[in-house]
Amino acid sequence: MTGAFQWYLSLLCLPCSEFLSGNKMIAVENQALVSKNAIPKEASDGFTVPESNAFGQSFRDYEASVRLSIVENTYPLNHINQTYDFVKRTREEYAKLNKAEMSIWEAIELLDSFVDESDPDLDEPQIQHLLQSAEAIRKDYPNEDWLHLTALIHDLGKVLFHSKFGSLPQWAVTGDTHPVGCAFDESIVYHKYFKENPDYNNPAYNTKLGIYSEGCGLENVLMSWGHDDYMYMVAKANGTTLPPAALFAIRYHSFYPLHKEGAYQYLMNEEDRENLKWVQTFNKYDLYSKSNVRIDVEKVKPYYESLIKKVCTSAKFCALVILNTFFSLLKLDFFFFLFAVLPRKDSDGNP
Ligand SMILES: [Fe+2]
Ligand SMILES: [Fe+2]
Numbered sequence: 001m002t003g004a005f006q007w008y009l010s011l012l013c014l015p016c017s018e019f020l021s022g023n024k025m026i027a028v029e030n031q032a033l034v035s036k037n038a039i040p041k042e043a044s045d046g047f048t049v050p051e052s053n054a055f056g057q058s059f060r061d062y063e064a065s066v067r068l069s070i071v072e073n074t075y076p077l078n079h080i081n082q083t084y085d086f087v088k089r090t091r092e093e094y095a096k097l098n099k100a101e102m103s104i105w106e107a108i109e110l111l112d113s114f115v116d117e118s119d120p121d122l123d124e125p126q127i128q129h130l131l132q133s134a135e136a137i138r139k140d141y142p143n144e145d146w147l148h149l150t151a152l153i154h155d156l157g158k159v160l161f162h163s164k165f166g167s168l169p170q171w172a173v174t175g176d177t178h179p180v181g182c183a184f185d186e187s188i189v190y191h192k193y194f195k196e197n198p199d200y201n202n203p204a205y206n207t208k209l210g211i212y213s214e215g216c217g218l219e220n221v222l223m224s225w226g227h228d229d230y231m232y233m234v235a236k237a238n239g240t241t242l243p244p245a246a247l248f249a250i251r252y253h254s255f256y257p258l259h260k261e262g263a264y265q266y267l268m269n270e271e272d273r274e275n276l277k278w279v280q281t282f283n284k285y286d287l288y289s290k291s292n293v294r295i296d297v298e299k300v301k302p303y304y305e306s307l308i309k310k311v312c313t314s315a316k317f318c319a320l321v322i323l324n325t326f327f328s329l330l331k332l333d334f335f336f337f338l339f340a341v342l343p344r345k346d347s348d349g350n351p
Contacts, residue, residue, distance in 0.1 A: 072190075077171035079193035082224040084180045084205055090172065090225045097237055100164040104308050105301075107156045114161055126158055128294055135300060136289035137282070145307055150246040151285060152304055154253055157227030157234070177224045177254040179264060182210025187261035208266075217269035218252065228254050248275035249282040259283055 102110070111126035134151035141147045160168040176189055183206050184194040199205040212221055223229050232251035235242065242250075257263040259279050268276070 074170045074175055075190040076193040076196075077169065078175050078224070079184075079188075079190060080196045081171060082180060083197060083199050084211075084222065087180050087222050087225045091222070091229065091233075094160075094230055095233060095237075097234065099166070104153060104156070105305065107159055108152070110159050110162055110164075111156070114158055124290075124292065124294070126155060127297065129290065130155055131295040131297065131300060131304075132289040132291060133285045134304070135295055137285040140285075145310075146242055146246055147282070148304075149307055150242065150249055150282065152307075153231065153235075154250050154282075154286065155227060155231070157229075157231030160227060160230055172225055173227050175226065175254065176256045177226055177228055177252070178257050179210075179212075179221045179267065180224055181205050181222050182212055182267075183208055185257050185261075185263040187257045187263045189256070212267055214266050215269050216267060218267060218272045221267050223252075223255065226254060228252060244271070245275050245278035248272075249279045252279050253282060253286055255279075 108127055108130060111130070114126045115124070130152055133154070134148050137144075137151045138148045158173055159165050160173045161170070178184060178188050180199065184191060184197070184200065188194075194200050204211065228251050232247060235247065235250065240247070252259065258265070258268075259276060260283070
């Protein structure tokens, strides 16, 4: 199994010492990045939902999609293999963040050749999806550059597919996410395939609450492994100062059973409920911006590069290109480097 990569997302000029000085202050400081008049938009607030996706079909129509044969390959494997044990093991492994280093733009370009096989609405390379969603949200929220950046980076966890990050299969990178350790809600797409998941018949994991308690907060819930949680982990471990709403959107944007179907609400706490409004807003731009009209990368690149430069303390965010073959040779230097530049964190990647 592989490790991960590191990004120093010390955003909007907040020094690291400030970030590290306590959760309460972080929440207050970071929330200040959100403009006072920035409110999550409801559907009635002027957002126009397009009638059709990149193929002229309804969005998320898993029965009629022209990509059905591809999508149908991914979900059975996802639902059968994403057990509680698999997720726990994989998350712990990737929390080591010991694989590769790259700038945000380098990661974006790494996704240039990657097409999400779980997506019924788009078969464009991921770089297009990132820019389409960022440009769409920028149009409606011109003053909220934290939202532009959130959209730009929200799917960068898909680098997990790349050999630098262990070449994970699509079923462990893409697709909707759901909690593990409790019953699989029937609203999850392709629910029927869970019957072959060993957890389906495990009495410890197949009740409504499973190993969790009512209102325990999503922070304490293990989600099926994929690009959402990985990107959240990378941002968090590298001292991001993105506001909580942004981190929530990154971490749960594929949690359709919750933000679209309303399932698993009993696991949420008050803070989750507040952040849910933003992930629902964000989702409109993530989902409905999908189109076969390509963004001119070179045209918008200067804006996003300046945004990245504005909100990050260094042009290179990750400095850990540690290939397995020579990892052991560099081990001492590597850990010295980690200690020198990173906030201390627990096994969950939390500072
Ligand atoms: Fe995603
Ligand atoms: Fe996305």
